[in-house]
Amino acid sequence: MGTIDRIAEPWGTRTPYARGASWPVRVDTRLDEGLSEADVDTWVQSATTLHSNGDALDIAVKDGRIVGVRGRAVDRVNHGRLGPKDLYGYQANNSPDRLTVPLIRRDGKLVETDWDTAMTAVAGRTKELLAERGPSSIGFYTTGQLFLEEYYTLALIGHGGIGTNHLDGNTRLCTATAAAALKESFASDGQPGSYTDIDEADVIALYGHNVAETQSVLWSRILDRLAGPNPPKLICVDPRRTPVAAAATVHLAPKPGTNVALMNALLHEIIANDWVDHEYVDAHTVGFDELDKQVADCDPEWAAGICDVPVEDLRAAARILGEAERLVSTVLQGFYQSHQATAAAVQVNNVHLIRGMLGEPGCGILQMNGQPTAQNTRECGADGDLPGFRNWANDQHIEDLARVWNVEPTQIPHYSEPTHLMQMMRYVEDGSIRFLYVSGTNPAVSLPELGRIREILAQERLFLVVQDIFLSETAQLADVVLPAATWGEKTGTFTNADRTVHLSEKAVDPPGQARPDLDIFIDYAQRLGLSDKDGEPLVKWSDPEGAFEGWKACSAGRPCDYSGLTYDKLRGGSGIQWPCNEKHPAGTERIYRNGEFWSSPEYCESYGKDLVTGAPLEPVEYKAMNPDGRAVIKAAEYVPPHEPPTDEYPYLLTTGRTLYHFHTRTKTGRVPQLQNAAPDVWVEMSAYDAERHGWGEGDLLRVSTTRGNVEARLRVSGIRRSTLFLPFHYGYWDAPGGHAPAGGVGRAANELTITDWDPSSKQPLFKSAAARVERISVADGPSPAPTTTGSKPVASGVAPDTRGGAAAAVLEEVVR
Ligand SMILES: Nc1nc2c(c(=O)[nH]1)N[C@H]1C(S)=C(S)[C@@H](COP(=O)(O)OP(=O)(O)OC[C@H]3O[C@@H](n4cnc5c(=O)[nH]c(N)nc54)[C@H](O)[C@@H]3O)O[C@H]1N2
Numbered sequence: 052m053g054t055i056d057r058i059a060e061p062w063g064t065r066t067p068y069a070r071g072a073s074w075p076v077r078v079d080t081r082l083d084e085g086l087s088e089a090d091v092d093t094w095v096q097s098a099t100t101l102h103s104n105g106d107a108l109d110i111a112v113k114d115g116r117i118v119g120v121r122g123r124a125v126d127r128v129n130h131g132r133l134g135p136k137d138l139y140g141y142q143a144n145n146s147p148d149r150l151t152v153p154l155i156r157r158d159g160k161l162v163e164t165d166w167d168t169a170m171t172a173v174a175g176r177t178k179e180l181l182a183e184r185g186p187s188s189i190g191f192y193t194t195g196q197l198f199l200e201e202y203y204t205l206a207l208i209g210h211g212g213i214g215t216n217h218l219d220g221n222t223r224l225c226t227a228t229a230a231a232a233l234k235e236s237f238a239s240d241g242q243p244g245s246y247t248d249i250d251e252a253d254v255i256a257l258y259g260h261n262v263a264e265t266q267s268v269l270w271s272r273i274l275d276r277l278a279g280p281n282p283p284k285l286i287c288v289d290p291r292r293t294p295v296a297a298a299a300t301v302h303l304a305p306k307p308g309t310n311v312a313l314m315n316a317l318l319h320e321i322i323a324n325d326w327v328d329h330e331y332v333d334a335h336t337v338g339f340d341e342l343d344k345q346v347a348d349c350d351p352e353w354a355a356g357i358c359d360v361p362v363e364d365l366r367a368a369a370r371i372l373g374e375a376e377r378l379v380s381t382v383l384q385g386f387y388q389s390h391q392a393t394a395a396a397v398q399v400n401n402v403h404l405i406r407g408m409l410g411e412p413g414c415g416i417l418q419m420n421g422q423p424t425a426q427n428t429r430e431c432g433a434d435g436d437l438p439g440f441r442n443w444a445n446d447q448h449i450e451d452l453a454r455v456w457n458v459e460p461t462q463i464p465h466y467s468e469p470t471h472l473m474q475m476m477r478y479v480e481d482g483s484i485r486f487l488y489v490s491g492t493n494p495a496v497s498l499p500e501l502g503r504i505r506e507i508l509a510q511e512r513l514f515l516v517v518q519d520i521f522l523s524e525t526a527q528l529a530d531v532v533l534p535a536a537t538w539g540e541k542t543g544t545f546t547n548a549d550r551t552v553h554l555s556e557k558a559v560d561p562p563g564q565a566r567p568d569l570d571i572f573i574d575y576a577q578r579l580g581l582s583d584k585d586g587e588p589l590v591k592w593s594d595p596e597g598a599f600e601g602w603k604a605c606s607a608g609r610p611c612d613y614s615g616l617t618y619d620k621l622r623g624g625s626g627i628q629w630p631c632n633e634k635h636p637a638g639t640e641r642i643y644r645n646g647e648f649w650s651s652p653e654y655c656e657s658y659g660k661d662l663v664t665g666a667p668l669e670p671v672e673y674k675a676m677n678p679d680g681r682a683v684i685k686a687a688e689y690v691p692p693h694e695p696p697t698d699e700y701p702y703l704l705t706t707g708r709t710l711y712h713f714h715t716r717t718k719t720g721r722v723p724q725l726q727n728a729a730p731d732v733w734v735e736m737s738a739y740d741a742e743r744h745g746w747g748e749g750d751l752l753r754v755s756t757t758r759g760n761v762e763a764r765l766r767v768s769g770i771r772r773s774t775l776f777l778p779f780h781y782g783y784w785d786a787p788g789g790h791a792p793a794g795g796v797g798r799a800a801n802e803l804t805i806t807d808w809d810p811s812s813k814q815p816l817f818k819s820a821a822a823r824v825e826r827i828s829v830a831d832g833p834s835p836a837p838t839t840t841g842s843k844p845v846a847s848g849v850a851p852d853t854r855g856g857a858a859a860a861v862l863e864e865v866v867r
């Protein structure tokens with residue numbers, strides 16, 4: 052037992068273990084300064100919400116206030132560990148500037164009001180528009196950060212009650228491609244892998260996934276394998292020298308936007324060397340011949356030219372993949388937020404399919420999630436899917452959903468797949484959507500091309516409702532602001548990236564008049580008078596457990612089957628992986644064992660799409676592939692990025708995260724330990740380019756694309772040549788000037804990004820844009836970038852080491 056500064060040492064103390072052994076327990080505890088465990092009144096069960104890892108924890112409560120957190124030793128996901136954002140992040144709940152009363156716009160200004168006035172305005176405008184313009188004038192934009200119960204209720208209200216097809220989540224920006232890639236290969240969403248695969252693997256490949264910074268506890272698990280006997284080999288595909296890249300056996304640093312070329316070369320090598328499991332391919336897949344043909348000419352020499360990666364490194368990586376005995380692959384935003392997102396992510400599935408490495412211990416694919424509850428947005432149909440992974444193009448599935456909801460099938464729109472967010476924004480722009488209800492997301496900072504987004508959201512004719520816990524940049528543009536309760540202040544369940552379901556119980560009351568999102572949605576449904584076909588209220592529950600029971604009935608028999616779970620079963624022990632039903636009462640560690648897939652045409656969630664155009668395949672086309680119970684190997688041709696560098700814009704700009712912040716920082720920016728570790732925006736550039744320009748650490752640069760400008764201080768980091776990186780966390784709520792950039796010069800990376808998306812998943816492109824850069828002034832000190840992360844300086848001594856000091860003390864207890 053000892054204390055440790057987890058800002059300086061984000062992954063904590065090593066607890067090495069051998070392949071096949073159980074990951075040791077290490078319990079991390081953080082309490083407000085000056086408190087010890089003896090001071091805590093109660094501990095309340097929950098899990099982490101600042102990433103998708105689902106680390107189980109208990110919330111410490113004293114005098115009705117959250118005063119700390121402690122990792123849960125019994126949980127399968129984290130074995131007691133917590134990451135820096137989770138250890139310090141709870142303090143955001145206690146911020147003095149939480150929203151505590153509803154706000155309404157009067158004479159151009161947001162003023163305080165009461166709940167009845169606010170909700171009457173929201174429901175009233177909805178009814179007016181339904182009467183004047185019909186359901187297609189109503190849109191909902193939700194998140195990956197509420198609870199399952201809330202999404203399911205919202206999906207019921209939107210699809211089953213109002214009958215609009217315009218319902219999406221910010222999961223569109225996040226893990227739409229995870230879902231799309233799983234649907235293409237396996238005909239259904241659902242993570243094949245399990246975190247215990249890390250314990251068994253001899254090779255771990257990470258594709259565009261900086262797990263060290265974005266799921267830091269999972270990285271601790273990998274670090275502990277690396278520190279133990281017979282460590283796994285690591286392959287990292289990332290244009291930056293992230294902590295993952297630094298630890299990798301082979302680090303491939305491709306030009307942003309060239310992932311498909313790289314993947315096709317790896318597949319070419321695997322096939323050319325006959326590292327293929329032909330028995331598995333013949334028995335359990337269709338489409339191998341097309342893949343073979345597609346990658347026949349994609350040798351490493353070809354890819355090296357496109358990706359600007361050494362041929363030897365490509366060969367070495369392919370050999371490691373080809374000779375792996377147990378391979379785990381993870382994929383995230385470096386693949387998902389690009390123009391061939393689904394095509395690239397599907398090729399990772401193909402590596403596993405042709406190597407026959409799926410469903411067995413150590414052989415997992417994690418098409419990762421990002422947000423804590425993104426999996427539930429997808430499962431519950433709050434994001435452009437239908438609840439229970441039902442297929443919008445299958446009339447029987449619509450009828451079945453109508454049965455569950457007791458509505459007419461015609462009430463549920465299914466003329467096309469539900470509208471994706473970028474299309475919804477276009478509808479708002481052209482005035483066909485007149486009412487937009489935004490919950491738990493901050494599009495005025497997180498969507499591409501912010502100048503355009505601000506204009507769209509500020510339109511007079513749009514009625515904008517924002518349900519948040521802070522007065523975010525988006526809330527500042529709203530007509531009505533609804534103050535929500537958040538994690539720790541409400542009860543509900545959520546599911547992490549390896550299908551583990553956790554219960555998060557209410558620990559304290561929300562501040563002021565803030566209410567749980569679930570209560571607000573139900574209030575809204577009641578005010579609209581939404582009813583089922585017998586005239587009974589459409590939403591038949593009034594509390595989280597009731598909603599969960601409703602969801603169990605909806606999910607029964609579908610891949611994401613929750614019917615065997617109860618709140619009680621989720622109390623006290625570890626989280627449980629779905630499917631959990633009569634047949635699998637303890638949950639299911641791995642799906643797709645024995646090469647059996649959910650792909651029969653009657654059962655599957657999707658018939659797939661054309662990866663180039665995104666056009667949905669017809670049922671007959673799907674049936675003609677004959678996937679009945681098999682996985683589909685889908686090949687894809689490499690297509691160059693849509694916005695290549697030019698003489699005027701010679702750099703490729705990519706964007707992403709740092710370890711210490713979450714998204715638009717509404718929470719982490721209010722936490723001193725985290726904010727001090729990464730206080731402001733910076734821009735990363737390679738030493739080669741910096742020297743060429745004669746620039747150095749801390750110089751103030753202006754980065755521009757055709758869409759806008761951002762000023763940021765230079766960090767010379769281990770990023771590849773001719774590539775720039777901006778963290779996207781820094782909006783305007785805590786900057787001088789409020790919600791928009793001052794004088795046209797911003798600090799939000801999305802001032803620069805492009806309005807464009809992957810044709811299959813419709814996920815926007817945040818990872819490549821053509822940019823130019825100029826120096827505004829010479830440094831008067833180092834840039835504010837952390838030194839412990841991907842933004843580590845290449846030269847030593849140029850910036851002080853990132854530390855939290857005494858204020859960041861965390862207790863660690865290793866149980867051997
Ligand atoms: N600390 C922290 N953790 C988080 C979050 C957070 O905001 N902060 N957010 C959570 C959420 S919602 C998400 S979605 C996840 C995201 O988690 P990640 O996907 O791991 O995070 P990113 O930084 O967006 O992108 C990952 C990497 O992609 C690389 N990359 C950029 N362009 C390319 C490319 O063209 N090809 C390849 N191969 N790689 C490229 C970047 O250099 C970056 O290191 O993190 C979750 N966890």
Ligand SMILES: Nc1nc2c(c(=O)[nH]1)N[C@H]1C(S)=C(S)[C@@H](COP(=O)(O)OP(=O)(O)OC[C@H]3O[C@@H](n4cnc5c(=O)[nH]c(N)nc54)[C@H](O)[C@@H]3O)O[C@H]1N2
Binds near residue numbers: 496535800
């Ligand atoms: N350039 C660039 N842009 C990106 C990305 C990138 O890598 N680069 N990544 C994209 C990705 S993967 C993601 S996930 C998005 C994230 O983008 P956003 O979803 O816009 O980011 P957050 O800051 O998480 O916004 C969540 C909002 O919900 C509020 N909130 C928190 N808890 C609750 C609650 O319980 N109830 C309610 N009602 N509100 C709550 C928060 O205060 C905050 O305002 O950004 C995307 N944008």
Ligand SMILES: [Mo]
Binds near residue numbers: 226
């Ligand atoms: Mo995300």
